[in-house]
Amino acid sequence: MKNASISSYNTSYEVKHLHFNDLTPKDIEEWKELETTATEPNAYLSPHFVLPALKYLENESRITFVTVRKVAIGLSSLVGLAILKKYNFSRYLPLPHVSFFHTRHSYLSGIFAHKEYIQEVVPILLRNITNFQVSQYGIEVEETSADGNLYLLISDIFKNLGFRWFPYKEWQRKTLPVNQAKNVQQNFSKRLNKNFKRNLRKIGELGEVSWGIISHGDVNAAYIQEFLELENMGWKGKRKSSLYSNPNAVLFFQEMIQNFNRENKAYFMRLTLNDKAIASNSNFISGNVGFAFKIGWDVNYAKYSPGVLNEILFLESVNNKFDHVDYFDSGTYGESFIDSIWAEERKMQSGVFVRESFAKFLSPFINLFLKPSLNFVKTIKATLINKNNKELD
Numbered sequence: 001m002k003n004a005s006i007s008s009y010n011t012s013y014e015v016k017h018l019h020f021n022d023l024t025p026k027d028i029e030e031w032k033e034l035e036t037t038a039t040e041p042n043a044y045l046s047p048h049f050v051l052p053a054l055k056y057l058e059n060e061s062r063i064t065f066v067t068v069r070k071v072a073i074g075l076s077s078l079v080g081l082a083i084l085k086k087y088n089f090s091r092y093l094p095l096p097h098v099s100f101f102h103t104r105h106s107y108l109s110g111i112f113a114h115k116e117y118i119q120e121v122v123p124i125l126l127r128n129i130t131n132f133q134v135s136q137y138g139i140e141v142e143e144t145s146a147d148g149n150l151y152l153l154i155s156d157i158f159k160n161l162g163f164r165w166f167p168y169k170e171w172q173r174k175t176l177p178v179n180q181a182k183n184v185q186q187n188f189s190k191r192l193n194k195n196f197k198r199n200l201r202k203i204g205e206l207g208e209v210s211w212g213i214i215s216h217g218d219v220n221a222a223y224i225q226e227f228l229e230l231e232n233m234g235w236k237g238k239r240k241s242s243l244y245s246n247p248n249a250v251l252f253f254q255e256m257i258q259n260f261n262r263e264n265k266a267y268f269m270r271l272t273l274n275d276k277a278i279a280s281n282s283n284f285i286s287g288n289v290g291f292a293f294k295i296g297w298d299v300n301y302a303k304y305s306p307g308v309l310n311e312i313l314f315l316e317s318v319n320n321k322f323d324h325v326d327y328f329d330s331g332t333y334g335e336s337f338i339d340s341i342w343a344e345e346r347k348m349q350s351g352v353f354v355r356e357s358f359a360k361f362l363s364p365f366i367n368l369f370l371k372p373s374l375n376f377v378k379t380i381k382a383t384l385i386n387k388n389n390k391e392l393d
Helices: 025-037 047-056 118-130 149-160 178-186 190-204 221-231 247-262 299-304 306-321 337-341 356-369 376-392
Strands: 003-008 011-018 063-072 075-087 097-100 138-145 163-177 209-214 266-273 276-286 289-297 327-329 344-355
Touching: 011 075, 011 118, 025 047, 025 075, 047 247, 063 118, 075 118, 118 149, 138 149, 149 163, 163 178, 163 356, 178 306, 190 209, 190 299, 190 306, 209 306, 221 247, 221 266, 221 276, 221 289, 247 266, 247 276, 266 306, 276 306, 289 299, 289 306, 299 306, 306 337, 344 356
Parallel strands: 097 138, 289 327
Antiparallel strands: 003 011, 011 063, 063 075, 075 097, 138 344, 163 327, 163 344, 209 266, 266 276, 276 289
């Protein structure tokens, strides 16, 4: 564990590097508090999500917590946090580096910075991160918001620190402002409205149809198991990409959802037929933002599009159920049903901040680098081999 202190006027900022086993109950409580005051809410950086992810999905020895504490008049509070994962190499940066925390079940990465101290905290965090020996070549960032004040500040600071940004994936992610939910439904195409009403009527002919939200601490083991079974149906189960396909992923999901549930921040959207769920969505809340996580539906009712019905019925009640939420993050990549109906969007990117000295070497490969379908590591290795062979001729 490393410590450092930075003074600013009458306030000092203390930086610490912690490992998973160094975290105390007080650290975790302050982390929860920082989540509520962060410049940009992010459920995937919440201790409710990260701690079970480290327990069941990640190699905790590769993880470092970089914390920034504000110390003034004998008081200390957590105002900044970056969670870093060490890599010997990755597909897009074939040299030792770190990445902002991201798992196979994350849909957003980044850092936490207290909204009142963002201008002081972010430079301290990033300068400290770039001083890591393993960061000498670069920092990878998967699925980050590419707009807003935090993004601009991070980009400017990394540039001033001698790093160049190379995005390898860019897309628009749909969001749903709560106060615009009714407008979204009013703008449905005639075909979508017709299909929605027909499918709802047809499925109603099979029995009693009900829709509801399970929230406010009412999420229990039965609802969690029900969701896991629905999410495992269809192509996800066949491809072994569902949560249920991996015992550790099941344990992660169970613990993660209950963590959010204890804080009244987990909810399931459920469509039932004769009291049996035929569609269920898992979601959670961080700060003033709702985060859509994963969805599941009963493939035996596929011709009625139960997943689509579930999403549209959600739009009809969102204003009444989520007055404490400003907007919802879809967690999508531009290819889902949600992307066809939610109107607002945020720019997203994945990429690497590469140190300029290495970026000069990287530039000849930039066109290949931006194509995620290619293996950048193999490309560079092959190019270097060809170059060496030519020099030997």
